[in-house]
Every structure is written in structure tokens, then in C-alpha cells.
Amino acid sequence: MATYLDFEEPIKELVEQIEQAKQIEEKSKVDVSKTTKALEKKLKEVQTEIYSKLTPWQRVQVSRHPERPYTLSYIKAITNGNFLELHGDRTVKDDKAMVGGFGEIDGKTYMFIGQQKGINTKMRQYRNFGMANPEGYRKALRLMHLAEKFGKPIVTLIDTPGAFPGLEAEERGQGEAIARNLIEMMQLTVPVICIVIGEGASGGALGIGIGDKVLMLENSWYSVISPENCSTILWRTWDFKEKAAEALKLTADDMLKNKLIDGIIKEPIGGAHANPEEMFQTVRKEIVTHIKKLEAVDSEKRIEERINKFCDMGVVVEPKVKAPRKSVAAKAK
Amino acid sequence: METEEQMSWFKRIKEGILTPTKEKKELPEGLWYSCPKCKHVVPNNDHIENQKVCEECGYHERASSEEYFKIIFNDGKYLELDADMTSGDPLKFTDTKKYTDRLKATQKKTKLKDAVRTAVGEIGDNQLVVAAMDFAFIGGSMGSVVGEKIARAIDYSIANNIPFLMISKSGGARMMEAAFSLMQMAKTSAKLSQLSKAKIPYISLLTDPTTGGITASFAMLGDINISEPGALIGFAGPRVVKETIGKDLPKDFQTAEFVLEHGFLDFIVNRKELKQKLIQVLNLFKK
Numbered sequence: 001m002a003t004y005l006d007f008e009e010p011i012k013e014l015v016e017q018i019e020q021a022k023q024i025e026e027k028s029k030v031d032v033s034k035t036t037k038a039l040e041k042k043l044k045e046v047q048t049e050i051y052s053k054l055t056p057w058q059r060v061q062v063s064r065h066p067e068r069p070y071t072l073s074y075i076k077a078i079t080n081g082n083f084l085e086l087h088g089d090r091t092v093k094d095d096k097a098m099v100g101g102f103g104e105i106d107g108k109t110y111m112f113i114g115q116q117k118g119i120n121t122k123m124r125q126y127r128n129f130g131m132a133n134p135e136g137y138r139k140a141l142r143l144m145h146l147a148e149k150f151g152k153p154i155v156t157l158i159d160t161p162g163a164f165p166g167l168e169a170e171e172r173g174q175g176e177a178i179a180r181n182l183i184e185m186m187q188l189t190v191p192v193i194c195i196v197i198g199e200g201a202s203g204g205a206l207g208i209g210i211g212d213k214v215l216m217l218e219n220s221w222y223s224v225i226s227p228e229n230c231s232t233i234l235w236r237t238w239d240f241k242e243k244a245a246e247a248l249k250l251t252a253d254d255m256l257k258n259k260l261i262d263g264i265i266k267e268p269i270g271g272a273h274a275n276p277e278e279m280f281q282t283v284r285k286e287i288v289t290h291i292k293k294l295e296a297v298d299s300e301k302r303i304e305e306r307i308n309k310f311c312d313m314g315v316v317v318e319p320k321v322k323a324p325r326k327s328v329a330a331k332a333k
Numbered sequence: 334m335e336t337e338e339q340m341s342w343f344k345r346i347k348e349g350i351l352t353p354t355k356e357k358k359e360l361p362e363g364l365w366y367s368c369p370k371c372k373h374v375v376p377n378n379d380h381i382e383n384q385k386v387c388e389e390c391g392y393h394e395r396a397s398s399e400e401y402f403k404i405i406f407n408d409g410k411y412l413e414l415d416a417d418m419t420s421g422d423p424l425k426f427t428d429t430k431k432y433t434d435r436l437k438a439t440q441k442k443t444k445l446k447d448a449v450r451t452a453v454g455e456i457g458d459n460q461l462v463v464a465a466m467d468f469a470f471i472g473g474s475m476g477s478v479v480g481e482k483i484a485r486a487i488d489y490s491i492a493n494n495i496p497f498l499m500i501s502k503s504g505g506a507r508m509m510e511a512a513f514s515l516m517q518m519a520k521t522s523a524k525l526s527q528l529s530k531a532k533i534p535y536i537s538l539l540t541d542p543t544t545g546g547i548t549a550s551f552a553m554l555g556d557i558n559i560s561e562p563g564a565l566i567g568f569a570g571p572r573v574v575k576e577t578i579g580k581d582l583p584k585d586f587q588t589a590e591f592v593l594e595h596g597f598l599d600f601i602v603n604r605k606e607l608k609q610k611l612i613q614v615l616n617l618f619k620k
């Protein structure tokens with residue numbers, strides 16, 4: 001049974017009507033293809049209509065849709081099955097919430113890395129709900145350095161409700177693991193593309209999110225905190241999650257407007273879960289196009305541009321006249 | 334912060350030291366410092382003179398950027414960088430209060446512009462660039478100003494070939510700047526990668542508390558990571574971790590001592606020996 005979000009009710013009704021029409025056709029051998037076609041057209045219109053004006057909170061809901069494709073589905077589809085998963089951080093263990101490995105697109109090798117959520121109750125536990133431990137971030141970094149060594153471009157797929165806030169995660173340095181990735185990713189000599197495919201929650205997302213191109217799927221979100229937790233901290237209750245989702249400006253549109261990402265990848269009508277195959281092909285095209293452009297740039301220059309991009313992020317207020325740096329240095333002595 | 338007013342209090346407190354407890358209680362509030370750990374009571378000014386370290390049990394009370402500058406720089410002299418930078422409100426953020434109102438009120442209350450101050454000065458016969466956070470300013474939270482000032486301080490270090498000291502003291506991200514706040518983790522790490530490439534020493538001093546996005550970026554990236562006794566250091570806050578595991582936490586969980594034991598700090602230093610230790614470290618890099 002398909003799952004529908006509360007605002008998808010009209011879509012659900014139409015899908016059911018189409019199903020019924022098809023069943024009638026099968027039983028009674030009456031030709032209802034005209035009706036089905038009309039209904040299907042209507043379904044597209046309704047999907048387009050609903051998805052064209054989603055509120056930020058509704059997008060958060062879509063980003064967590066249980067049928068939304070997860071990282072490994074993307075990688076397997078994009079590489080047409082030519083994917084070799086690599087395991088372990090070489091220190092503590094293999095983190096199942098962070099996956100990675102070499103994959104091929106059009107005969108060219110890429111390194112794919114991303115958080116992995118589980119597809120059912122059992123797997124959700126196994127994948128720790130996509131919340132990586134320090135080992136996950138260290139495994140990701142190991143694979144990035146492996147890619148760098150052999151000159152392979154890196155693609156990271158971000159989909160996490162956050163880094164895992166557990167006791168052992170703290171003991172093994174969750175903060176240090178993420179911090180290490182940030183500084184190391186800044187200096188990677190190979191091109192890096194990061195794509196937020198679902199949830200981009202805070203440092204746990206940023207920990208694999210330093211790239212030459214950072215892109216977001218149309219119905220993903222990216223911010224410093226989830227709307228629920230933001231609501232809890234600022235209003236002392238979960239009840240303001242819609243308001244928090246608005247205030248955080250966490251949608252792809254807002255993130256692009258604020259120059260905090262480089263681009264948006266359009267989703268199929270009705271969201272990625274409505275047509276995963278189309279979604280995979282769109283993402284594949286984006287990866288190939290961007291990597292081609294990035295590979296044409298000298299690696300030193302690429303690193304410099306990557307660094308400058310992140311350094312330009314932020315809004316501060318300063319008095320117009322500023323003493324030049326050098327003279328300040330002289331005065332200090 | 335040593336105002337004339339405080340100086341006159343100081344004299345009266347010195348006298349007060351010998352008065353019996355009964356009379357002490359009659360003195361105005363704020364004159365006495367009672368250690369939250371061992372309950373030892375001392376005149377406030379003695380406590381400040383002792384760099385806010387309890388003379389009985391060694392408990393380190395939180396100190397301000399100004400207090401650290403005074404401790405570290407020779408004769409307490411320094412040149413502040415980007416002193417006038419303040420926060421914008423890129424998201425027009427409003428929760429129970431408008432962000433802009435919250436900023437104004439905090440600036441007025443703390444006499445600070447934001448949660449970090451950066452300065453350059455001399456320590457022993459070394460130059461040092463120092464960025465020190467103020468917990469009093471919205472919990473030391475990191476927004477654009479914190480990220481930008483740290484980034485520029487590192488630029489200053491690189492341009493002038495001067496070692497960099499970061500004194501972290503923060504609850505983490507500033508929610509009212511949302512993703513702008515998050516990206517300051519990236520910005521500061523980007524600059525630190527350049528500092529590292531230039532082979533200029535970076536000392537990170539993690540003080541109470543250092544959590545969240547601060548721990549997950551610049552605070553953990555020192556060539557040398559050091560802390561003060563008892564400081565809370567972690568990624569997730571203790572309350573969140575407790576909720577996650579549904580059990581009580583070990584007694585010393587996320588203390589500097591715990592973090593040292595797990596391999597993420599080089600050493601713990603008493604604030605009263607901080608300057609001397611820093612000089613030792615700087616000299617070792619230099620020689």
C-alpha cells in the first residue's frame with residue numbers, strides 16, 4: 001500500500017479512481033480507456049498543482065516520505081548496477097548509516113558516499129535512521145582520500161536527520177570526526193559534488209557537504225536544526241514546527257536565494273517518490289554535467305574557488321570606513 | 334572591567350574578609366563569590382584577582398574575552414580587530430522576540446557587539462592572534478559575525494605569519510541565523526585549512542562549555558588542543574545524549590578530563606598557568 005501525506009489526499013483519491021476503472025475494465029471487458037486517460041491527466045494536473053505550492057513544512061514532510069528513494073537506490077540506478085560498496089573506517093567499525101564505494105557512469109569511475117536510511121522497520125534500526133557515528137564520517141573521509149589518491153571525482157548524497165547523539169559517539173569524538181571532514185574536504189584535489197536528496201540536518205549533513213557544487217533536490221531541506229527541534233528550543237514545544245520551518249528558510253529555493261547552495265535539481269511531478277526512475281536519471285545527468293565542467297578547471301584553482309565560496313557565506317554589518325589590515329599590523333607592534 | 338567603582342569595593346572587601354559570617358551576610362549582594370563546587374566563599378575581587386579560579390578546589394568559573402585578553406597579553410595590552418562588526422538579520426528571524434531586538438538588548442546588557450572578540454598582541458616575546466568567545470552573548474552562539482571575525486583573524490595570522498589561538502566557549506549554532514550559522518562551520522574550517530597549509534601554529538583552547546557546531550568545526554582542529562579543568566566539551570548536549578540512551582550518564586561524561594582520556598585533547602591547563610604554557614608551546618614551535 002502506498003503512503004500518502006495529509007496534503008496528498010486529492011492525489012490518493014485520483015489514484016484509487018484510476019485503479020477502480022482498471023479493475024472494472026478487466027472484469028466487464030468494457031473499454032474505459034477514455035475515462036482512465038482523463039483521470040490520469042487530471043492526476044498530473046492535481047500533482048503539479050499541489051507540488052507547485054508546498055509550504056516549507058510540507059516539503060520537510062516530502063523529504064521524509066517513506067517511499068522517497070534513499071542513497072543506495074540512487075547509486076545503484078545511476079551506475080546501472082556497476083557499484084562496488086566499500087566498508088569500514090579502518091579503526092573501529094563499519095557504520096551502516098554511512099555508505100560508500102566506487103561506481104561507474106559511462107565507463108568512468110566515481111566515488112559515491114552518502115547517509116543511508118532504512119526501507120522498513122528492521123532496516124531503519126540497522127541503518128540507525130541515517131544517523132552516522134564518528135566511524136561513518138571517518139569512513140567517508142577514508143573513501144574521499146582513496147578517490148583523491150587515484151584522481152576520481154567524488155559525489156556525496158546527503159540524507160540525514162543529524163549525526164547520532166549517542167554516548168559512544170561522544171566517546172569516539174563525533175565533533176572531531178565532523179570537523180576533520182570539513183577541513184579535509186576543503187583541500188581535496190579532486191572535484192566534489194554534494195547533493196541533498198532528503199534531509200540535510202546540521203553538522204551531520206555538512207560533515208559530507210563541502211563541495212565545489214552543492215545542490216539540493218527541489219523537495220529536500222537543509223538547515224542548522226530540524227523544525228521540530230527548533231520549535232522545542234525557541235518555543236518550548238513541538239507545536240510550532242510549521243512556523244519554525246518557515247523561519248529557518250530551509251527550502252532549496254530559500255537556500256539558493258541566500259547563496260548558501262549552488263543549484264536546485266527539479267523533481268518529477270508529485271515528488272521523487274512519484275517517479276524514482278525519472279529522478280535517478282535527472283540526478284545522473286546533473287552529476288555528469290557538473291563533473292565535466294569541474295574537471296576542466298585546474299585543481300588549485302578549484303580548491304581556491306571552493307574555499308572562497310564558503311568564505312563568502314554570511315551577512316554582517318560594518319562601519320563603511322575600515323582601516324587597512326597592514327597598518328593595523330604595524331600599530332600592534 | 335576594572336572600574337574605579339570596583340576598586341573602591343575592593344578596599345571594603347579586604348576589610349570585610351576578617352568580619353564574622355553573620356556580618357558578611359549583611360553586606361550587599363555581589364560582593365562575595367561562593368564557589369558552586371565546594372561552597373568556599375571569597376570576596377568577589379579576590380576571586381577576580383585569582384582569574385576566577387576557586388582557591389580552594391580549583392573550580393574554573395567562566396571568564397570573558399576581556400579577562401582572557403588581560404591574562405594572555407603582556408601588560409594586558411592588545412589591539413582589537415574588527416571591533417565594530419555586528420550581526421545582520423538575513424532571515425528576518427522572529428521567535429518569541431525579533432532577532433534584531435534580541436541583538437540590541439544583548440548588546441546593551443553585555444556591552445559586547447557579538448559573541449567573539451579578536452585581537453593581536455604580545456605574549457612573552459611572541460606575537461599572537463587571539464579569538465575569544467563570550468558566553469554572555471546569546472550563549473556564545475555562532476552566527477555570521479562569529480564566523481567572519483574568526484575567518485579574518487586567521488587571515489591576519491596568515492598575512493603576518495603570527496600563530497593563532499582560538500578560545501572557544503559556546504553552546505553551538507545561533508538558531509536565528511539558521512543555515513547561515515551552519516555555514517560558518519565551513520567558513521572557519523576553510524580558513525584553518527589555509528592556516529595549516531601556511532604551517533602557522535594553531536592552538537585551540539576549549540573552555541566551558543564547548544559544544545555543538547563549535548566542537549564540530551574549529552575547536553577540535555588545533556595543532557594542539559587544550560582545555561581548562563572541568564570544562565564541558567561535546568558535540569551533542571548531555572541532556573540530548575541522556576534522552577538518546579535512556580540511561581544516566583557517567584559522572585565525568587564530557588568533561589575535559591573525559592575528553593583528554595579519550596584522546597581528543599593534548600593537555601589540560603589551569604587558567605593560572607595558561608600564559609606560561611602558551612609561551613612554552615609557542616617557543617617550541619619557533620625554536
Ligand SMILES: [Zn+2]
Binds near residue numbers: 372391
Ligand atoms: Zn571551590
